[in-house]
Amino acid sequence: MNPPRLIPFETRQPRNEIAPSPLSIRGLTVAYDDKPAVWDLDYDAPDRGLIAVIGPNGAGKSTMIKAMLGLVPTLAGDVRVFGSTLRQARRRIAYIPQRTSVDWDFPASAEDVVAMGLYGEIGWCRPVRRRHREAARSYLDRVGMADFAGRQIGQLSGGQQQRVFLARALAQKADLYLMDEPFAGVDAATERAIVNVMREVRDAGATVLCVHHDLQTVADYFDHALILNVHAIAHGAVDDVLTEELLQRAYGGRLAETEIRAIAGSA
Amino acid sequence: MTAADFLSIDLPAILVAVLSATSCGLLGNFLVLRRQALIGDAISHVALPGIVAGFLIAGTIATLPLMLGAMVAAVIAAGLIEIIRRAGRLESGAAMGVVFTTMFAIGIVLLEQTGASNAHIDAEHALYGNLESTLWLGVTGWDDALTWEALSQLPRQLITLAGVTAAIAIMIVAFYKELKVSTFDAGLAASLGLPVRTISTVLIVVVALAAVAAFEAVGSILVIAMFICPAATARMLTDSLSRQLWLSVLVAVIAGVGGYVLAAFGPQFWGDTDSLSAAGMIAVVAGLLQTAAMIAAPRYGILSRAIRRRTRQLDLPA
Numbered sequence: 330m331n332p333p334r335l336i337p338f339e340t341r342q343p344r345n346e347i348a349p350s351p352l353s354i355r356g357l358t359v360a361y362d363d364k365p366a367v368w369d370l371d372y373d374a375p376d377r378g379l380i381a382v383i384g385p386n387g388a389g390k391s392t393m394i395k396a397m398l399g400l401v402p403t404l405a406g407d408v409r410v411f412g413s414t415l416r417q418a419r420r421r422i423a424y425i426p427q428r429t430s431v432d433w434d435f436p437a438s439a440e441d442v443v444a445m446g447l448y449g450e451i452g453w454c455r456p457v458r459r460r461h462r463e464a465a466r467s468y469l470d471r472v473g474m475a476d477f478a479g480r481q482i483g484q485l486s487g488g489q490q491q492r493v494f495l496a497r498a499l500a501q502k503a504d505l506y507l508m509d510e511p512f513a514g515v516d517a518a519t520e521r522a523i524v525n526v527m528r529e530v531r532d533a534g535a536t537v538l539c540v541h542h543d544l545q546t547v548a549d550y551f552d553h554a555l556i557l558n559v560h561a562i563a564h565g566a567v568d569d570v571l572t573e574e575l576l577q578r579a580y581g582g583r584l585a586e587t588e589i590r591a592i593a594g595s596a
Numbered sequence: 597m598t599a600a601d602f603l604s605i606d607l608p609a610i611l612v613a614v615l616s617a618t619s620c621g622l623l624g625n626f627l628v629l630r631r632q633a634l635i636g637d638a639i640s641h642v643a644l645p646g647i648v649a650g651f652l653i654a655g656t657i658a659t660l661p662l663m664l665g666a667m668v669a670a671v672i673a674a675g676l677i678e679i680i681r682r683a684g685r686l687e688s689g690a691a692m693g694v695v696f697t698t699m700f701a702i703g704i705v706l707l708e709q710t711g712a713s714n715a716h717i718d719a720e721h722a723l724y725g726n727l728e729s730t731l732w733l734g735v736t737g738w739d740d741a742l743t744w745e746a747l748s749q750l751p752r753q754l755i756t757l758a759g760v761t762a763a764i765a766i767m768i769v770a771f772y773k774e775l776k777v778s779t780f781d782a783g784l785a786a787s788l789g790l791p792v793r794t795i796s797t798v799l800i801v802v803v804a805l806a807a808v809a810a811f812e813a814v815g816s817i818l819v820i821a822m823f824i825c826p827a828a829t830a831r832m833l834t835d836s837l838s839r840q841l842w843l844s845v846l847v848a849v850i851a852g853v854g855g856y857v858l859a860a861f862g863p864q865f866w867g868d869t870d871s872l873s874a875a876g877m878i879a880v881v882a883g884l885l886q887t888a889a890m891i892a893a894p895r896y897g898i899l900s901r902a903i904r905r906r907t908r909q910l911d912l913p914a
Contacts, residue, residue, distance in 0.1 A: 398783075399786065400783055400786050400787070419787070419788070419789045423787075424784060424787040426781065426783040426784060430781070431783075432629075432780070435779070435780045435837075436629075436834065436836055436837045436839075437776075437780060437835075437837060438835065438836070441836075441837075445777045445780070445781070445784060448773050448774075449788045449789070453773075453774065454774075455773075456772075
């Protein structure tokens with residue numbers, strides 16, 4: 330038997346019978362000023378996975394997503410999406426930023442915001458037409474927001490705003506969804522809507538990578554996890570990764586022993 | 597008032613005022629929504645040293661050298677603001693405040709020391725403009741107003757501003773989606789592959805262009821007012837960005853025409869023979885429109901909010 334050959338990542342061609350991973354990260358390194366935020370991260374996302382990215386505050390979870398999308402400068406690293414560069418694969422990615430990252434007083438209705446998810450498809454300088462607005466309303470319907478299409482976005486509750494973002498991501502008809510804390514500060518109805526949508530797109534063949542901070546629900550909502558604390562601590566199936574030892578390593582003294590045991594036990 | 601007087605004195609001033617207000621007002625929508633309203637203020641002040649330098653180098657008050665000087669000054673100011681923000685660890689508003697006051701002061705010193713003030717540029721014009729001296733010479737009545745000979749003598753500020761306003765309107769219509777999404781959610785815009793940084797740089801360059809074109813005719817006070825008031829007034833009246841853009845144009849036109857008419861003819865109503873500063877009066881009208889919108893706007897006005905609060909209280913179960 331021949332020994333395995335080492336092939337540089339850049340030149341490795343995906344074989345036809347093995348689909349390339351939805352997301353392959355090699356050596357991703359980001360620093361703010363002199364403080365490392367993400368250090369030498371390697372990760373391959375499983376196809377059709379529902380993946381939670383967990384870790385303590387300041388662990389670089391949001392930064393990792395932003396760096397993958399080229400929204401923050403990286404010091405090093407290579408990111409492939411379905412085997413292609415980011416530029417080639419952009420239309421296959423939908424990004425949901427943190428809800429607090431935008432100004433909700435902006436003069437736009439829920440329908441306007443969802444239509445923004447179609448801008449890539451519409452293209453430069455072309456107007457939003459009636460069929461695009463109809464499509465936007467159908468995506469709002471899928472997240473239970475059909476009655477709020479014309480509402481100015483600042484008049485919506487936090488959970489409703491999050492569902493508008495979710496509908497916008499659906500409008501992008503992506504194969505890889507990157508969500509930054511979609512569950513932060515939302516009501517129970519929105520939480521259910523997000524989980525349902527994640528499962529729907531997964532069943533339709535997409536992969537979801539979601540920054541998540543509520544350790545109690547990781548095992549219920551996701552089937553894979555990436556534990557991050559600047560370095561990748563562990564990744565794999567939720568059952569294998571949510572162990573006392575790994576959580577202790579990621580969170581250090583920041584989680585009470587009993588809490589960690591409860592989470593590890595629930596997985 | 598004869599037709600010749602109106603055509604040669606009032607009409608060009610009104611058109612210059614309306615075009616200045618429209619070009620700055622349109623861009624102001626995006627500045628206000630991006631929380632960069634102060635940039636218009638800063639650029640209209642830093643234009644002064646640039647205009648003086650342009651005049652000193654070229655030796656004429658032709659549009660091109662003055663425009664170029666002002667553009668260069670605006671670019672230098674943008675660089676300085678960025679340097680001071682980083683090196684001095686200041687927030688950008690404070691850095692802008694330092695840069696534009698200093699550069700405006702340098703402009704005034706340059707004016708005083710070089711004798712450029714004899715050539716129709718001085719500190720007073722920088723603040724209030726010279727709307728009243730925008731004259732259309734060589735027109736004698738409505739009959740010959742559209743002849744080539746008369747049109748070729750239209751004041752150059754008017755022609756410059758018409759071009760700048762048209763360019764801004766075309767830009768906003770053509771790149772409406774891109775401006776909208778990059779203003780609302782830069783993260784999404786970048787993930788869609790839009791060049792977010794380039795878009796904001798181009799926006800600032802166009803703001804500088806509008807500020808400089810308008811500044812020369814109407815002065816910095818009106819430029820600042822027009823970057824903020826029409827947009828802020830329109831925002832009170834609607835929740836749709838496209839409607840806000842149209843309303844801001846309407847506010848700009850009302851302020852431009854109304855302000856000029858009040859300044860030129862208002863004093864005669866109470867027996868005064870002097871007229872008032874047109875640029876000043878236009879800014880006052882814009883401010884009054886903004887105040888009226890804040891009080892009486894259908895959803896966001898103080899009155900309607902008070903009424904809503906009252907009815908909500910009545911709705912409460914006893």
